[in-house]
Amino acid sequence: VVVQQTIVPTIIVQARTGSTRVPGKVLLPLLGEQTVLDVVLRRCRRVYGAQVILAVPYADVDTLRYIAKRHDADFFVGSEYDVLGRYYDAAHVFALNEPIVRITSDCPLVSPALINYAVESFIGVDYASNCHPERTVPKGFDIEVFSQDVLRMAHFFAGTMQREHVTTWMHSCAKVRIRTLSGTGVFTDDNLSIDTEEDYKRVRGIFEHFNNDTFEWNDVRDYYQR
Numbered sequence: 001v002v003v004q005q006t007i008v009p010t011i012i013v014q015a016r017t018g019s020t021r022v023p024g025k026v027l028l029p030l031l032g033e034q035t036v037l038d039v040v041l042r043r044c045r046r047v048y049g050a051q052v053i054l055a056v057p058y059a060d061v062d063t064l065r066y067i068a069k070r071h072d073a074d075f076f077v078g079s080e081y082d083v084l085g086r087y088y089d090a091a092h093v094f095a096l097n098e099p100i101v102r103i104t105s106d107c108p109l110v111s112p113a114l115i116n117y118a119v120e121s122f123i124g125v126d127y128a129s130n131c132h133p134e135r136t137v138p139k140g141f142d143i144e145v146f147s148q149d150v151l152r153m154a155h156f157f158a159g160t161m162q163r164e165h166v167t168t169w170m171h172s173c174a175k176v177r178i179r180t181l182s183g184t185g186v187f188t189d190d191n192l193s194i195d196t197e198e199d200y201k202r203v204r205g206i207f208e209h210f211n212n213d214t215f216e217w218n219d220v221r222d223y224y225q226r
Contacts, residue, residue, distance in 0.1 A: 008049035009119045009145070010095040012087055013040055013073075014166075015064060015105035016057050016080060025194050026105045027063070031207045036194060037064070039108040039213045041071040046112040046214075047119075051097055055090040084163040088155035091148055100151055102144040102166055106194040108203060109140045111217040118143045118181055126150040127170045128179040136183030140192025140203070141217060143181070150176055187221045 015037055017024045026037040034042070037054075044052050054068040057080030068075040074094045078086030091100055099122045103110055114130065114137070122128050122145045131142040144167055153176075154162075158169035170176050194200045206220060207213065 007099075007119050007122070008051070008097045009047065009099055009101045009115070010051045010053065010091065010097045011044045011047060011101040011103055011115070012053045012055050012090055012095075013037075013044060013103045013105055014055050014083055014086065015040075015060070017060050017063055018057070018080065019106075021196055022194060022200060025200065028194075028200060028204075030108055030204055031211075031213055034213070035067070036108050037067050037105050038071070039207070040103065040105050040110060041067065041073055042213055043108070043110050043112055044103060044115070045071060045073075047101075047115045050101075050115075051095070053090050053094050055086050057086070082163045084155055084158055084166045084169070087166050088151055091151055095148065098148050099145045100148060102146070104142070104193070107140050107142060107192075108194070108213075109192050109206070109217070109220060110143070111141055113216050114141060114183065115143055118145045121179070121181055125177040125179040127167070127176055128181055129167075130181040130183040132167070132171055132180070133178065134180045135186060136181060137217075138184070138186055138188050138190070138192050141184065142193070146170060184217050184221060188224045190224075192220070 027035050030036050052073040054073045055076045056064045076090035127146045129144045130137045154169040162168040191199050
């Protein structure tokens with residue numbers, strides 16, 4: 001995907017160390033001394049002009065603040081389980097640009113080119129995604145884009161059970177204009193986010209194959225086709 005980027009987004013990356021299946025997965029080494037979270041922030045930094053915010057729970061302040069600092073990302077601390085509230089507060093304090101892009105820190109293959117495309121395609125809608133309501137990319141390339149207005153609405157109207165995953169209320173509200181983004185095509189059923197130890201080994205193998213973190217989604221597709 002190649003686009004001429006004209007819209008400058010705010011990217012909010014959510015991260016925590018308290019994952020249960022792979023404890024501390026965002027701090028696992030992925031490329032030399034670079035951790036999973038280092039790679040996510042570096043790749044987000046490659047989005048044209050993007051403001052990047054790392055939003056973490058209170059328990060992770062001391063552990064993750066230094067990672068945000070070395071990538072010149074804004075750093076916000078909020079609730080661990082009310083992730084929607086954490087996003088709303090982070091945007092309220094820091095966000096200079098619209099739209100808001102949601103990225104999770106267990107997706108180190110996040111594609112700058114696909115983020116650029118998603119941002120440029122965010123016209124005339126409130127929410128756009130390549131993973132809802134239809135998945136058009138392999139898991140691990142997920143991108144969600146939404147306006148500050150719809151984030152504000154979600155924050156004030158979402159129920160308790162809708163707050164852990166940020167965009168659940170947006171998916172369910174009939175008034176929210178939703179667009180499914182075209183994507184890469186689902187070229188693999190492998191999970192390319194990091195949810196298990198097996199996923200981590202798979203993703204680390206991809207980075208070791210390329211020996212850098214500048215490759216794009218089409219390089220990963222070609223890797224799988226080979």
